[in-house]
Amino acid sequence: MSSVQQEQNQEPNQEPKEEQKEDTKEEVKAEEKEEKNKKTKEEKKEEKNEEKKEEKKESWDCIYNPRTGEFLGRTASSWGLILLFYLVFYGFLAGMFCLTMWVMLQTLDENVPRYQDRVANPGLVILPHAAEISFNRSDSTNYNQYIQQLHALLQHYNDSLQERNDLCLVGEYTEQDDEPIKKVCQFKRSMLRQCSGLPDTSFGYAEGKPCIIIKMNRVIGLKPRGDPYINCTAKRDSPLQMQYFPSEGRLDKMFFPYYGKKAHPDYVQPVVAVQLLLTKEDYNVELTVECKVEGSDLRNNDDRDKYLGRVIFRVKVSE
Structure with a gap:
């Protein structure tokens, strides 16, 4: 009878111990999840910061790119060629305008209007x-x-x-x-x-x-x-x-x-x-x-x- 009673007394003591182990395991898992979440949040913040830094770099690169030496998307030689083209182009237009004005003025009399039929x-x-x-x-x-x-x-x-x-x-x-x-x-x-x-x-x-x-x-x-x-x-x-x-x-x-x-x-x-x-x-x-x-x-x-x-x-x- 004494052995049977001992076994009965041991069985309820074992059950709460197992429950405590399970609770600790769940707590550990919860802590691990929280740590993971914190890590992911920190990683995301770092990624965003890096992206912002890259965007700023890209925005400045649009104006001046130190790696290629480009200013506003063009190198110094490219800017020189396009400025030379526009200088020649607008110089030609100005010359044509001056020539046509000179030819027209040669046909006019400074004393008498060319057309005065409306005030006859x-x-x-x-x-x-x-x-x-x-x-x-x-x-x-x-x-x-x-x-x-x-x-x-x-x-x-x-x-x-x-x-x-x-x-x-x-x-x-x-x-x-x-x-x-x-x-x-x-x-x-x-x-x-x-x-x-x-x-x-x-x-x-x-x-x-x-x-x-x-x-x-x-x-x-x-x-x-x-x-x-x-x-x-x-x-x-x-x-x-x-x-x-x-x-x-x-x-x-x-x-x-x-x-x-x-x-x-x-x-x-x-x-x-x-x-x-x-x-x-x-x-x-x-x-x-x-x-x-x-x-x-x-x-x-x-x-x-x-x-x-x-x-x-x-x-x-x-x-």
Whole structure:
């Protein structure tokens, strides 16, 4: 009986020992797994760091590679050849451009435009520069700006300056194609008489009878046929009394042709002054006046260009 009891007492003691061994084995395995995981993580980090270092090296190698001596993917000899090619190529293009420009300039005249068919007929402009001239004749501040514009224009027509110019034949063209220095025909300010600003410095604005100066745009080589003159009409039922200076508003042929700004630097174009002889009945009424070039072959009725050979303006005078 004693032997049997001993065996029974030994059996339960052996079982927990085996369980303890198994637990230790599992713990060892878990520790080994953790160590392996740590090692793999560290290895991965190291690999990533190495990859980053390699990428940085590769990025710098794109700019300059010390092993091959390449800069931006090319060696020194390659850069030299391509720069030489572009130098020759762009030098050839620059030479071709300069040659074509030189050939073109040989065909041009510095005094006369090659193509001027679009300005064969001149337009008209008025001074004062205003589409509507409105003022109170009793208040000089209303029309001072108009007077200043007229005085500024006529400074170039002062008699003292025009006496230096030549006396030309009335009614005939002043042709001087072969002359290196083009002469200028006299157009004295005093020819405008009441509208010259000499006897009346207000040009008639103080009296309510304003002067309007009309000039024709310059066109190189223009020689109008016939006997050109300026004619103005007021758009109303009864005619408006006007006075022209020079007489009959003539644009004499002796001032044509014009040879350009370089060949004809002192040229003064002919002008026509029109004085509107307004009465008290015309005050406080807006009048529309149209002036045209007539008596020649110059166009003055083109519907597409209302300033071709004509000009329209409005005048309103109050007391």
